[in-house]
Amino acid sequence: MLKISADRLNDLFNRIASEQTLYIPVDHEPNTAEYRKYEDGMKLSESLNTVRSAKDFFFPQTENLAEFKVEGKNIEVKDIREESGDFVVFGVRACDARSFSILDKVFLSEPVDSFYKNRRDHGTIITMACTRPAETCFCTAFGIDPTTPEGDVAVFSDGKDYFFLDCTEKGKKFIESVSDMLEDGDTSELEAVREKTRGIMKKLPLAGLKTDSFGGDKLNELFNSPKWAELSESCLGCGTCTFVCPTCQCYDIRDFNTGNGIRRFRCWDSCMYSDFTKMAHGNPRISQLERFRQRFMHKLVYFPANNDGEFGCVGCGRCLSRCPVSMNIVKVMKTLEVK
């Protein structure tokens, strides 16, 4: 496999950044890694994952959709979208890489979301295999192998070198474009590292998490479960889980009065909020119980029902570490599972 030694990684970053925009995860504060636009000298984060997911690259928290200018009786509608430039996201973990294929099912099915598609077409995803999973990880429950991440290019590290494997046509092109910086490498030590990681995955506290009790065919029994009351009683109704989640994809569309026109924008929304899907008659989900239930039913029942059984969760563990009251999908699954 082609590789680059760890001490030359930044040379590679500089090379990529000279040709297109590069984003890498960095630790600007301890334990709060985030993606930043690469600048010379930035160091790749040592954290397992970023606080916010990588979905922002394709589905940003806010984006402008159109502008309206009103003059007299005329309304001019302006398409304000701009073609995205080519960019590379380096260091995406297997869980987040899978979240893109989940988001694709939503945004790239008819009618195609052209804003999302534009960024997807221009982005190259370089994933990185995990070597130190955290106790909050449970991606294997959703059939994800963190030692073999998806993406356009998968990168593996044995501590000394970074190995590059192309997974798509786009990835192949990318590797070709930097192949003069890469050399052939011996992967024997790498295999040992991957085997060790697989061993750790089996020992994780959540390794035994089962999904059998969930799926598109379990709608009625799960929806009507009396356990939602106790599960939701501590929920604050904030949007932390939905905003750090790599697969939460709901958004709201609003108009902003610019003073001399209207700017229509969309922004992330959260089913935990009281005005989510509010209609003329009010919010159909009248209390936090219904809102809380909606989030988990979406991931564990409605999404698989509409997408050939695929769950809307990738087991990244962000909601486990960030929920202010430590309520999360794992606790929901363990409480609702049929034993």
Added chain:
Amino acid sequence: MQEAMIKRAAQLLADGTVNRVMGWKRGEFVYDTTPAVFTTADELEKEFVCDDFTQANLSKYLVKESRKEGKILAFLKPCDTYSFNQLVKEHRIIRENVYVIGIPGGPKLDIEKIKAKGITGILSVENENYTLKIETLYGTETMPFYEAVSGKCSSCKSRKHVAYDELIGEDGEVLEPNRFDMVEKLENMTSQERYDFWRGELSKCIRCNACRNVCPACTCENCVFDNPKSGIDQKAAADSFEENMFHIIRAFHVAGRCTDCGECSRVCPQNIPLHLLNRKFIKDINELYGEYQAGADTTSKAPLNDYRADDCEPSVVHERGVE
């Protein structure tokens, strides 16, 4: 401590003093405890937890819980009793429907501070003579207890319970606060430095509303930022001005009512030190109107709700604003 609490709660359930118990429930790991209501001795025995990681302030839940049928037992740490009193004062908690047992406070631990040391795969955390012994998937780690103490406990204002029906453990004293140190540091900055500091912090905000929703001083039935009729409801900031204003408006709204419980900063997923905005208000109120601690009692008039002839004049804003 936990055993004594479970025992006493079970007694009060059995003799009918209360029909529910508000406490914390054990999680998947050693640290992820969740506020919960218990109704049977069996549930208490199995799931109730009170340990180094039970940080969450339970007072705000009592707004809702005290409006339900029967009386609820709530275990409150000293800092939580200030929030409790403030909510009683504001007629948000119905006092007679709550039986308060005061329990000793922290210092509680913040798992994020342990993880910030690069410790991961955490399976257990034991406190051995103020050294934390942490078993992980990658071997045993140790770190000093005090380096893992949560932000809110490291500047504790009081170990005294200001509201309770009974106590488990000893009551403590109001402490000499070191809590204004960082506020002073910010005050001593130039306005540009201060602006840059807050822009840096507030630009991290993802508007998840966790700070607002956890805040015991934020109990409006419908927040202006959620109310489409207010004209300023927003799920996203249109620009950096709005990004700042959400937090600044919130700090103004809770001024004089914020007890400095520290929950806002504890829950922020982006680690924004939001409590510093509130502490600035507390410090200013102390300097301009005399020492005042919100939640210390349920009867006194709050400085900002009370007119006195010797109150500072509005011009103080200008005088203090001059560099």
